[in-house]
Amino acid sequence: MGWLWLWTWGGTSFGYREGDDLWTHDGRHVGRFTGQEVYAPNGVYLGELIGTDRLITCQVKRGRRQAGFTPFAPRTACTAPGALGYAMYAGHEDFPAPESLR
Structure with a gap:
């Protein structure tokens, strides 16, 4: 399976999904998908x-x-x-920027 490039809701280039893994554009493995939800290495x-x-x-x-x-x-x-970014849904916020996930 290949990878799919992803952006935050606000339009920031985030990185890509490969299988169930989320990678930042600078090459860090920062998340894992469970269905459509993404969790950090610490489970958050x-x-x-x-x-x-x-x-x-x-x-x-x-x-x-x-x-x-x-x-x-x-x-x-x-x-x-x-x-391009999208208008934010009520009760939501933009996904964390890649730089904030260390």
């Missing part, structure tokens, strides 16, 4: 995928947790252009 809810290529965070789900995981080793960085 980060957000979810809406449509085929947009990440957003539902404020009501911020307390959710899953089993954690050990991130894979970093990969080579790659970039994609930004995209």
Whole structure:
């Protein structure tokens, strides 16, 4: 299975999904998908995928947790252009920027 480039709801180029893993554009493995939801290595809810290529965070789900995981080793960085942002849904906020997930 290949990878799919992803953007935040606001239009920031985030990185890509490969299988159930979320990678930043600078090559860090920062999340794992459980269905459409994304969880950090420590098991904390980060957000979810809406449509085929947009990440957003539902404020009501911020307390959710899953089993954690050990991130894979970093990969080579790659970039994609930004995209137009969308109007924010009520009760949601933009997905964390790649730089904030360390």
